[in-house]
Amino acid sequence: MRGYLGALNYFARTTKRNVILIVALLAAIFIGMFAIPPIFKYKLSYNGMGDNGLYLFFMIWVMFRAARRDTIFLTSRPIARRSIFLAAMTEAAALAAILALTVIAFQNLGYLLNGALTKAAPQYYGASNYLAAYTFTPAGTWVEFLDSFRRFLPFGIFAYTYACFLTRWKGLTIGLSVGVPLLLFAMLLLPVIQNFLTDFTKVAESGNTASALVVAPKWIEIAQNVVGWFGRNFRKIYWTVCACCVPLSFFVMRTTRYAGS
Amino acid sequence: MTDTNLIFSAENLTRSYGKKAALAGLTLTCDKPGIYGLLGRNGAGKSTFIRILTGQDLPTSGKALLFDTNPFDNPAALEGVCIALDRSEFGGVKNLREWMKVSASMYSDWDQSAADKLTARFELDPRKKLRAMSRGMQTAAMLLIALSSGAPLTIFDEPSLGLDAVVRERFYDMLLDFRNRQPKRTFLLSTHLIEEVSRTLDYVWMIEAGTLLAQGTVAELCGTAYQLSGIGAAVPQGARLLRREEINGITILTLSGERPTEAPAGCAVSSVSLQRLFVMLTDNHAEGSADK
Incomplete structure (x- = not known):
C-alpha cells in the first residue's frame, strides 16, 4: 500500500504542474479569442472550445511519460511494479476526469461570456453557441463530461500500452506500428488498383469507354464496405481493444528490464 | 516484511547478458542488522546483485531473497528498502523539497527532522532544482533521502560519487551515527573506495567476476x-x-x-x-x- 501511495503522490505532483500549465494555456487562448475582435474590428463566430485535440495530446503525453520516465524512476526506488501500474491507471482516470471538467468549465464560461458580450457589443460578438447551449444544462453538462471522459481515458490507456511496448521491444514496436498499417493499406488497395486497371484495360480495349466509369465504383465499394464495417463496429472495437490494453500493458511493463534501472 | 531474521540472501545466483555472466553463482547471507560492505571492482557484479535484490531485474538462475521472500514485484518486501543510486535519476521530481514530500509518502518510517538536519549538514538548498545541482550535491541529496527514509534495508550504490573529501567524511560519520541510533536498520554499501569505508563496516563481502571471493569482518579479513x-x-x-x-x-x-x-x-x-x-x-x- 505504501508503494502505491508513494507512486500516486509522485504522479500527482509531477502531473499537477502540467495541468496548471495546460489550464493557463487554454485560459490564454480563451482570453485572446474574446479580446481580439474589438482590436481588429471583426465579429467573433464563437462556437465553443469544442476542439479536444490539445487535451488529447496532453493525455497521451502524460501517459506516455508515465510508462517510461516515471516507471524507470519508481522501479529504482524500489517500488513494486504492480503498485506503479495501479498508480499509473489511477492517474489516467484522474487526469481524464480533470480534463473533462476543464472542457466543461471552458465551454460554459465561454457560453456565459459570449452571451454577456453579445448584449454589450453586438457588433463584435453574437455568433450562435449551439455547443455550449446544449451543455449549459445540468443534464447536458453531465453528458458532455462523460463523453469527454470516455474519449480521454482510452486514449491515455492506448498511449500507456504503446509506450510499454516501445520500452520493451523498441525496434519491433516501431516496425509493427509502421509496417502493419502499410501492409493493410497495400493488401486493401493493391488488389483494388490491380483489378481496376485490368478491368479498365479490358474495357478500353473493347472500345466501350463508358463502362470504365462503372468498373471503378465496384472496387471502391469493397473498400467502402470494409471501412463501413469498422465504422459500424467502432465502439465495440474501441472498447474491446481498450479493455485488452489494461492487462496487456501490465504484463509487458512487469517483465521489462528498464535501461539504467 | 516477515518476522524472520533473514534480511537478504543470494543462493547460487547467476545473471547473464548474452554470453557475459555478470553474476556467476553468488552466495551470501545477511541476517543481522549493521553496516555491510559489498566490495568489488568495476563490473564485478555489485550493481547487478543490487538490481536483483531490489526486484528491478530477474536472475538467470539461483535465488535471491529479501526479508525471506522473492523480491520481484513484491510490495511488502520492497516497502522495507530504500536505495541511493549511483546515477543522477530524479524522474519528474523538481527539487529536494518535493522529493522529501514524495519520500514521506513512500517510506513508513520517514524521519523529517533527520532530513532537515541532513539538509543543513550537507549544505543543500531544498528549493534548488535537482538537475541544476552539481554531481556532488545530487549525490548528497540521494544520501539524505536514503538515510532519512528509515527503511530497514538501506542500500548505497557508490555513495561517494562526486563528493569532496569533507562531505565524504561527514557521510561516514552520519552513517555510524544512524547505525547507533537505529540499531535495527541494515545498511549495505556497494563501493570500490575501500580504504575510506573500511572504518564504518561491520562485515564485508568481496566479490569478483560475479562470485564471492572473501567474506568476514574487516579484522578477520585483514x-x-x-x-x-x-x-x-x-x-x-x-x-x-x-x-x-x-x-x-x-x-x-x-x-x-x-x-x-x-x-x-x-x-x-x-x-x-x-x-x-x-x-x-x-x-x-x-x-x-x-x-x-
Missing part, C-alpha cells in the same frame, strides 16, 4: 594476510605468496596465512589494510603479482 619486508625476505613455510615487490633493494612480500608471532631475522612483519588485501586478491595482472 588477519588472513600480512606483509613481510626486509633484505632477502623469503616466503615462510605454510604461507602463500600473494605478491612480491622490490623497493630500494628491500623485498616486500604480501602473504596469506597465519601471521607469525616473531619476525624472521632482519625482517619486519606488518598488517595489511583492507584495500591492500582486496587489490592482492583481485588484481592478478599487476606488477609483482604472485601469479606472474
